[in-house]
Amino acid sequence: MAATFSNILEKLHLSGGEAEGVPLKEPTDQELDELKTSYAEADQEHVFTFYDDLTASEKAGLYANLRSIDLKNINTITQRTLGSAQDVSKKEPAHLEPLPDTATASLLDSKDDDMQSWYTAGLEFVANGEVAVVLMAGGQGTRLGSSAPKGCFDIGLPSGKSLFQIQAERIWKVQQLAEKEAGKKDIVIPWYIMTSGPTRRPTEQFFEEHKYFGLCKDDVIIFEQGVLPCISNEGKILLEDKSKVAVAPDGNGGIYQALLTSNVRTDMRKRGIQHIHAYCVDNCLVKVADPVFIGFSASKDVDIATKVVRKRAAKEPVGLILQKNGKPDVVEYSEIDTATSEAKDPKQPDLLKFRAANIVNHYYSFRFLETIEEWAHHLPHHIARKKIPYLDTEKGEKIKPDKPNGIKLEQFVFDVFPMVKLEKFACMEVKREDEFSPLKNARGTGEDDPDTSKHDILNQGRRWVQNVGGTVESEVAPEETGVEISPLVSYGGEGLEFLNTRTIKAPAVIEKEE
Numbered sequence: 001m002a003a004t005f006s007n008i009l010e011k012l013h014l015s016g017g018e019a020e021g022v023p024l025k026e027p028t029d030q031e032l033d034e035l036k037t038s039y040a041e042a043d044q045e046h047v048f049t050f051y052d053d054l055t056a057s058e059k060a061g062l063y064a065n066l067r068s069i070d071l072k073n074i075n076t077i078t079q080r081t082l083g084s085a086q087d088v089s090k091k092e093p094a095h096l097e098p099l100p101d102t103a104t105a106s107l108l109d110s111k112d113d114d115m116q117s118w119y120t121a122g123l124e125f126v127a128n129g130e131v132a133v134v135l136m137a138g139g140q141g142t143r144l145g146s147s148a149p150k151g152c153f154d155i156g157l158p159s160g161k162s163l164f165q166i167q168a169e170r171i172w173k174v175q176q177l178a179e180k181e182a183g184k185k186d187i188v189i190p191w192y193i194m195t196s197g198p199t200r201r202p203t204e205q206f207f208e209e210h211k212y213f214g215l216c217k218d219d220v221i222i223f224e225q226g227v228l229p230c231i232s233n234e235g236k237i238l239l240e241d242k243s244k245v246a247v248a249p250d251g252n253g254g255i256y257q258a259l260l261t262s263n264v265r266t267d268m269r270k271r272g273i274q275h276i277h278a279y280c281v282d283n284c285l286v287k288v289a290d291p292v293f294i295g296f297s298a299s300k301d302v303d304i305a306t307k308v309v310r311k312r313a314a315k316e317p318v319g320l321i322l323q324k325n326g327k328p329d330v331v332e333y334s335e336i337d338t339a340t341s342e343a344k345d346p347k348q349p350d351l352l353k354f355r356a357a358n359i360v361n362h363y364y365s366f367r368f369l370e371t372i373e374e375w376a377h378h379l380p381h382h383i384a385r386k387k388i389p390y391l392d393t394e395k396g397e398k399i400k401p402d403k404p405n406g407i408k409l410e411q412f413v414f415d416v417f418p419m420v421k422l423e424k425f426a427c428m429e430v431k432r433e434d435e436f437s438p439l440k441n442a443r444g445t446g447e448d449d450p451d452t453s454k455h456d457i458l459n460q461g462r463r464w465v466q467n468v469g470g471t472v473e474s475e476v477a478p479e480e481t482g483v484e485i486s487p488l489v490s491y492g493g494e495g496l497e498f499l500n501t502r503t504i505k506a507p508a509v510i511e512k513e514e
Contacts, residue, residue: 024060035067042071049393050242058243065245069229069237077409078231081381096331096340097323098353099427105296106429108310115292118299120181122291125298126174127182130274131189133171133289134264136252136360136413137164137203137281138196138225144442144450149199151281152206155439155453158484158509163281163439164206166457168213168220169487170288177291177491189289190271191215192264193222196249200224223262225254228381230388232406238390241398246390252280252360253411256369256376265369276364278413282439284453285460286361287492293363296428303368303424304328304417308356309432314342318357319414321427327418328425330358356427359436360413368420375419381409434460434492458482458507464493469500476507484509 027035032051039045047066051059107115125131141150151164161169171189178187195203204222207213212220227247230238240246250257255278259265268276275294279286287293297305308321317333324331333341336354343353385404392399399405417425430436437456440448461483462472474481483504489512490496498513 024057024064026056026060027063032063035063038071039066042075044071044075044237046393047237047239047245049239050391050396054243062243062245069245074229074231074237075235077228077381078235078407081383081409082235082407094324094331095326096336096354098345098356099321099323099328099425100422103300103302103328103422103425104356104427104429107292107431108429118292118295120291120295121298122293122295123174123178123181125275125294126178126189126289126291127184127187129188129272131289131294132192132268132271132273132276133189134192134194134255134259134276134278135167135281136194136255136278138194138199138249138252139281140199143440149195149203149206149281150439151193151203153439153450155284155450155457156443157454157457158507159486159511162206163284164203165210165213166284166487167281167286167288168215170286170491172214173487173491174289174291177494188216188219190219190221190267190273192267193220194225194255194258195222196225197227221264221267223258223264225252225258226250226261228409230386230390230406230408232390233404238388238406239393240389241391242396246388248408249410251382251410252413253379253415255413256372256379256416259369260372260376265372268366268369274366276366276369278362278364280360280438283359283361283436284439284457285435285437287435293428297363297365297426300426301424302363302426303365304420305363305426305428306414307359307361307428307430307435309359309430309436311352311355311357312432314338314352316357320354321356321358321414321417322354323422324418326422328420328422329418330412330414356429358414359438361435362413368424375416378419379411379415381411384408384410433463455482458484461485461510462506464490464496465499465502465504467493468496470496471503472506473503474506481506483507486511489513 036045036048039047051062054062137149137151139150141148141153144153146153152162154160154162171191175187175189179185193203200222207220228250230246230248232238238246275298277289277294279288293307306321311318319330319332321330340354345351345353384407386406386408387401387404388406389398389400433456437453438448439450439453443450459482462481464485465472465483472481472483483506489510
């Protein structure tokens with residue numbers, strides 16, 4: 001079954017183009033007729049409208065592109081997704097409850113002994129070569145005014161480091177901490193970076209130009225998520241031009257299929273990986289391969305765990321991690337009524353009952369990823385109604401619509417949560433100021449933008465200096481009073497005792513112990 005399912009996944013991940021530099025061959029008349037027949041039976045024959053006008057190479061490319069689509073599956077997904085969107089008002093109200101106490105922990109009030117135990121266990125797993133990191137980095141910095149991958153973005157730190165460099169250095173530091181703890185050398189945390197079609201090559205070039213930021217090239221594996229055809233409001237596959245289907249990335253939920261089609265899971269298996277940390281690239285404070293999180297999740301013997309931050313206010317527009325009809329799930333803020341969002345925790349009346357804000361920061365056991373074939377085809381697809389440029393097959397003209405004319409199908413990484421037994425799911429609450437600062441908007445918006453990301457890192461560094469007895473002074477504006485501490489020096493505030501009698505003139509950068 002695994003082989004069959006992998007074939008289906010490869011069909012959904014439209015390859016097209018040339019494979020490993022080998023030119024595609026124009027199909028024979030018989031091959032073409034068979035494909036045309038299948039598209040006609042699916043009521044999608046319009047995609048061949050301009051086939052006879054194409055060059056030999058364009059014909060070969062379009063044929064490969066169309067042949068890679070699992071038509072039956074695409075039609076099924078489209079009908080199911082459009083149907084579920086129309087029937088949403090008919091659904092019964094969901095029963096929502098917080099996750100049980102046995103499945104949760106909070107670093108805001110956990111015992112020091114517990115946190116130290118999780119940390120030590122996490123470093124031991126790293127030292128044993130059992131920990132891997134998966135980064136979801138398919139997005140471009142379009143909202144930030146850049147066409148480059150978002151991970152290449154410089155948020156304005158004094159050091160000028162990109163998000164990719166900050167995260168790479170945190171991986172390096174965890175390796176060093178594990179080496180010191182275990183008393184051995186050459187410990188490796190493989191880093192699997194999921195890109196999209198537009199970001200893959202720029203990401204590869206960025207890492208090559210920066211020599212993988214000190215990590216071993218063989219341990220930084222860049223792969224690509226899949227795509228799905230764009231569909232018109234009438235359920236028809238859209239063409240981008242006469243020789244190409246319009247496609248869009250399949251969402252961060254495409255990570256599960258991509259782990260198979262890219263052979264990432266196979267590589268993990270060969271390396272003996274047992275624990276996986278997965279996160280999104282746009283969080284500058286993310287604790288990559290966090291030993292505490294790994295140790296906590298392993299101690300619970302769960303298949304999935306997730307980090308959350310405490311919701312700031314009832315109306316904060318964040319998704320919440322909770323129980324929905326007795327299963328772990330994420331519920332978007334737009335799906336929760338006012339009374340539910342404002343409800344207080346009966347055990348702690350000063351806190352919201354539903355406060356576990358989703359930050360897309362997850363743990364997976366490898367044994368769970370070994371079961372992808374059993375559940376991936378059950379994951380729902382979500383509709384994103386978009387203005388999609390397309391080729392009008394009747395007029396032969398490219399159209400740039402001024403209102404949504406079709407849908408892009410995508411999956412969310414948390415769609416798998418309800419498929420996990422409640423006893424195999426856990427949640428760790430972390431401090432927002434220490435671990436969550438997303439980069440979503442252009443500079444100057446004042447919320448989740450490059451300046452807030454920069455300030456959150458600098459403020460964290462200032463707190464670390466002050467925690468060990470150091471002093472931070474500044475003669476500039478209050479927002480510039482922070483300190484950038486390189487991850488190569490400290491991963492989470494440890495090892496900074498050399499600053500206990502120092503006075504730091506902010507803004508400052510500490511790149512080494514001196």
